[in-house]
Amino acid sequence: MPTATGAAVYDGDLRLVTKREAGELFQSGEVLVAHAAFVAGRLGLDAMRQVYDLLELFVFVRPCQPCVPSALGVARALRIEVPEGPGGIAKTMHAAAQQLLGEISFLPESVKSALRPMTLTLMKAGWRWAPIVLDIIGTSDLQKAPLAGFEVWRTLSEWEDEPAPAKPSSQPVTPQEARARLSQLVGLTGEERQEQRAYVDAASYAFAPRERSGAPKIALVEAGTGIGKTLGYLAPASIWAEKNGPGLWISTYTRNLQRQIVSEISRLFPDPSERDEKAVVRKGRENYLCLLNFEEAMKRAAFTPSQRTVALALVARWVSATPDGDISGSGFPAFLASQMSLREITDRRGECIYGACPHYRVCFIEKIVRRARKAEIVVANHALVIANAAQDWQGPDQTNDVPGDVPLPAPAQNDAENERRVRYVFDEGHHLFDAADSGFAAAVSGTEMADLRRWIRGPEGRMRSRSRGLEDRLSELVQGNEDAEKALNEAVSAASVLAAEGWAARLGAPHGPGEVFLANIYQHVRARSEDKDAFYTQETDIYPLTDEVSDAARELAIGLRRLATPLLKLAGALRKKLNDEAKDLDPYQRGRLEAARRGLEWRGHIVLPAWISMLEALETGEVNDEFVDWFEIARDDGRGQDVGLERRWVDPTIPLASEVLGNAHGALITSATLRDAGLGEDDWQSAEVRTGALHLPEPPKRASFGSPFDYGQNSRVFVIKDVERRDTEQLAAAYRELFLASGGGALGLFTAVRMLKGVAQRIAAPLAEKGLTLYAQHIDKLDTGALVDLFRSEENSCLLGTDALRDGVDVPGRSLRLVVFDKVPWPKPTILHKARRARFGRSYDDLLTRLKLKQAFGRLIRGAEDKGCFVILESATPSRLLSAFPPETPVKRCGLAEAIREIREFLAPAQ
Incomplete structure (x- = not known):
């Protein structure tokens, strides 16, 4: 001790x-x-x-x-x-x-x-x-x-204003140049492979000059595991950046791949100071510590010391050493999330007050934004790329000319930052469809309304928060302007139409039109939902619509129109002030005015018109065929999260193509799983449909390179015929014996959280008795990244998670040698999926399922010496889905006992 x-x-x-x-x-x-x-x-x-x-x-x-x-x-x-x-x-x-x-x-x-x-x-x-x-x-x-x-912000260095970088040029990158750069990156210690050189040639197409507006150079390149695609695209991308200046963004779907790319970039810039200048990691604002929120949290904790004070003190220690304030980075002590809510120290709700903040000059987010503007290479994520593309919208000069039935993305937590994005590399490109689906969505929900109300009115009632409403943020900026002051007061008053903080507790006795609407939706869904225990998210079709919902929607739409008018008037006043007083405004005033103006116009011209259109469509029944609407009660692990009216694009790659790809000069979209192997090796339709390339005027260049690994020798697939997967006892016994057969290094994937928990409770002790540690998502008090880190670091541990975990696991070597699916990962039969299956055809289910299996199998073999087994515990697995696996991989349908014997023998460590 x-x-x-x-x-x-x-x-x-x-x-x-x-x-x-x-x-x-x-x-x-x-x-x-x-x-x-x-x-x-x-x-x-x-x-x-x-x-x-x-x-x-x-x-x-x-x-x-x-x-x-x-x-x-x-x-x-x-x-x-x-x-x-x-x-x-x-x-x-x-x-x-x-x-x-x-x-x-x-x-x-x-x-x-x-x-x-x-x-x-x-x-x-x-x-x-x-x-x-x-x-x-x-x-x-x-x-x-x-x-x-605790006042660590006093020790931080300030950023300084710098002139904007020059516009990017259009100098081409030749395959010869790219190959020479690849040789430099691989160096003396690596092995430059023929497939990797061919990959470089194909990737270089995305960096050719654009020949006409709206027709970017798109390259769809599928590269099997082991090709070395990261260095393969860094070769032409880095040359383009050197020749043409800022404007290159490399985008991923997972944080793990971001870290991997940054590691590979160190080959380009071995000197840390040069690397910090030329390559920057960009994430959404919610990933960075907000110093003002941290100060507020620290003040509360200092006067009432508790265990939460300890967590905040350790965060303060981290702040004193972090180079970027990234709380999702590898240096942040993520285990502290079990002692405090990280939401309270980040800016997740658009509450930033920019130049009015006392920490503005040392703000981590402002530093990163400024570094990214002049960096040769920006490493970002799909969600941020989509959100920033939407934020580039400048707003109409006079009146709203945005069709009300076309939802653009919900606003990012940052206002547009004018970072130049001319060339993209989308790694993990198979996730572009899902990223666009989330980014180009609209929802009239309790959470969305409460966030907008707080943005306008600030904290209300007994709530204590550092957040400030429009009145506090703008009163001094519009002082003396009678029209602007009137519009400000009207906006604050009109915001009462929106649901307020704590709305979920008032569903039985709602206050105001917004909460009345939510209460009626809640009753509508509960009355018509088949899931009576309400553990998971519930959804229902809108029609037939009850009179109560129709009346509530009409009242809310009227209130939202009354709210949009003063917001736009106020935005117009700020635009005029920026123009009329341009010579007198200092940078801080201009920054505050511009941020407020953009926020007002986004909400007044985009968000509120979309909500109004959705509400009016409830009564008329006239919904654009490109969209699907439904009512939903969102739950996470049995806990209520939100209630609302949802709208999604049936094909979200339409706005992806117009708002993101169409505005670029070129984009490389790459992954190991771009195509659906079930449609044949020469079929690229699935890749074009899932990436948005189908909606662009110029066809993409396509190339595919298989993995160099020997899957016939190093992998096995088993479909188990004699386990009743609906019986938790049988399923748990199967997982237990399979994990023991592999000696650990096992990942178990589930489609339902309750089944995961049931299995985990039954197998943790037996595995521990044999020296195998079991980690489990939704049970252990760790975030997913920390669980994966633990799993990776212990060669013989086991990890249980939901199907969504499969993309967050990058575990080379023996630490991952067995993957077990509890069932075929068919897509959930949601209202949205039903609409997409009608659009894309009956084979859409098979396509999604094969891609999931292909992605999960790709986690197993990460190096030439790796060996792995893949198990599906569902006897009814259709043979047509097995084309998701490499054709040379042996696939066997057998009983559990036979599979256990073969897995134990196949995965036994070499003597």
């Missing part, structure tokens, strides 16, 4: 305890653990006490250093060798604590001075490490101010 002298003592005794005894020890607080919330969850404890948490000490001493959230992860980060045997981890944890406490002694005096008042506050909050840390750093010159030691 840690001692008051700063030492950590391990006496060598090892005693196994029962789960009950472990819980009692944990509740005493006199234990050393790694991730207290995770351990408490495993012990079945709801209330978590302060204990000696090794992860917290690690973050305190080494803020922003990446670390897998486990004892083994800390040991590896500290380069401590873990002794073999059952007591190895316990002994290692004590050694790690001793090393970390020792490192505090050697911190510079300036750092110790800053830590003293923070540690004193932490001691009041009950942090177990605080007395030990104070013994080491001393308690002299302590300040009594509540925020002393």
